[in-house]
Amino acid sequence: MVSRALLLALAVALVTVEAAIARVKPLQRQGKIPGAEEVAIAEYLNGQYELDASATCNQLVLADWGYTTDVNNATAEDALLQATLESAAFTKSQWEQYFRDENWETYEDPSVKRQVMFLSVLGTPALSDTDLEQYNREITTMTQIYSAARICPYINQGCNIETEGIRLEPDMENVLATSRDYEELKYVWSQWRDASGANMRSNYQSYVTLSNKAAQANGFENMGTMWQADFETPDFQADIDRLWAEVKPLYDRLHAYALKKLRDVYGDQIPAGDKIPAHLLGNMWAQSWDNIYDILVPFPNATKVDITQAMLDQGYDVPRMFDVANEFYTSLGLEPMVMSYTGNSIIEQPDDRDILCHASAWDFCDRTDFRIKMCTNVDEEDFITVHHELGHIEYFILYKDQPITFRKGANPGFHEAVGDVIALSVKNPYHYQAIGLLENYEDSYENSINTLLRFALGKVAFLPFAVLIDKWRWEVFAGTTTEDKWNARWWELRNELQMLSAPVERTEQHFDPGAKYHVAGNSQYISYFIAHILQFQLHRALCIEAGQYDPNNPDEKPLYTCDIYKSTAAGAKLRAGLELGGSLHWVETLKLLTGEESLSGKAMLEYFKPLFDFLEPEPPVDQTVPIVVGAILGGVVVIALVGYFVNQYRNRNKD
Secondary structure, X not given: OEOHHHHHHHHHOOOOOHHHHHHHHHHHHHOOOOOHHHHHHHHHHHOHHHHHHHHHHHHHHHHHHHHHOOOOOHHHHHHHHHHHHHHHHHHHHHHHHHHOOOOHHHOOOHHHHHHHHHHOOOOHHHOOHHHHHHHHHHHHHHHHHHHHOOEOOHHHOOOOHHHHOEOHHHHHHHHHXXXXXXXXXXXXXXXXXXXXXXXXXXXXXXXXXXXXXXXHHOOOOOHHHHHHHOOOOOOHHHHHHHHHHHHHHHHHHHHHHHHHHHHHHHHHXXXXXXXEEHHHOOOOOOOOOHHHXXXXXXXXXXXXXXXXXXXXXXXXXHHHHHHHHHHHHHHOOOOOOHHXXXXXXXXXXXXXXXXXXXXXXEEOOOOOOEEEEOOOOOOHHHHHHHHHHHHHHHHHHHOOOOOHHHOOOOOHHHXXXXXXXXXXXXXXXXXXXXXXXXXXXXXXXXXXXXXXXXXXXXXXXXXXXHHHHHHHHHHHHHOOOOHHHHHHHHHHHHHHHHOEEOOOOOOOOOOHHHHOHHHHOOOOXXXXXXXXXXXXXXXXHXXXXXXXXXXXXXXXXXXXXXXXXXXXXXXXXXXXXXXXXXXXXXXXXXXXXXXXXXXXXXHHHHHOHHHHHXXXXXXXXXXXXXXXXXXXXXXXXXXXXXXXXXXXXXXXXHO
């Protein structure tokens, strides 16, 4: 995940140099020199503005880092608020005077035109000072509630919450991942939501009001439409619906298979119908089902792949996990990233303070300081997450020489996709063999199906959850879902898209969306859906570049077996796209990387084709067959009995 500070900084870190702007405005007013305004703006953007904007961004990110890594520190909280307000106030002044009314559509230089297009949208600093301070307070309060939430353990429900309470990470998440006790899972699932989301509902109401006020000040109908504008797609919601419809058949088959397997374990505890209770899927939000692979494994006697145990057996620690991940990127000819997980970075949870443990990558806007924040565990899940977070860092490094306005992904989904495309190679038995974490892996049908199912439990199971979070927020921002139906609508979407049910009654006294960090922390989520689609398109293109996949002969080298490790050809292609940052429309970057001009779920379906075929539902039994057969047999029996009695009657008459 990209740090919240970076996203905020890109919106508010606009500073000025009066002398440079002074050269622009007189020319604009006089109108004597065609193009002079554009020339002066270009000089300003490329000169002092770049230096001062980067410095302002740096100060804001430093303040956010200070707070995020010590969330109960009031001084750090105040410093973050002050840095945000100071930057926003100056930004607003410049926007009102210079950027809001710029006629950037008439510019000839595409780079200058695109920069000013972005700078013409102010964002939340369009709020008054009072409203902006309240807006930031609401987000800070919600993240504090989230990070500080504790519950009593299932076996000690009357505990002293201060001294015996357990946290979400790693305690509650471990219970959801490892327990198979229906009641324990239900308890932890519901208690987490009571301790987190339920306590921030009023804050969220204020946040929605202020968000929409900011969006309207920027010329948008509501914050949902303002968020969607980041993707530069005319009918973005329709595109999301199209992509989900493409991949939904794969999810439907996976869901039906999982429900059948879970019934084998939990029996009548799972209510009748086609919904899976949300607490049984190994994850607090049921967004990933990896942790119940032991229940769902199709071929239990196939080769066991236990990477966590292999890591423990080989003495892996957290720094080594990062070193191994870093080596993957350098094997592609990409940039080393040791600085991002050493020095001032945090890669293990501190004992002396509370931090927001959610893994994130940070760009400090000075082209040299990049950091990871993560409470890392030595297990396979975090091994993959480490590769993902370093993907963000690699992207930061590769576009660091772009103007600050372009130091971002081609669209918000690209940033998430970069680390994920690497993970498609890493979480692969063939790669694990290459780095010594797996031995004697047999290339068989059973092993392949097991491997694909493990991938699908993370990649495919995630898709509807990634859609519904922002679909719900778009409706809330638009007012089509009113405050008195927030939780009800949340569960309608979970029922409809994920086909899950709540294990206990949910009412409007609850606020289950707030039990997810990205809702509490004001972070868009649809980018993860885009990333999950895009990563397979990128993977396919990079595998072709690496000579490990031929789309005209997929049976010889299936896409799911590809590992781009050590392919400098694939690395060069990736570098060429990532260095662009946000300087081009994302369609152009996509075309450079894949040859395609639109997002498509076809590469994902191609990747999982063997699993899709395996999960094909058994054809329904034709119930008319036994009826007809039974009727025929019944008729034969009747005829035989009649014949028997007639014969007996005749014999008696003969006597």
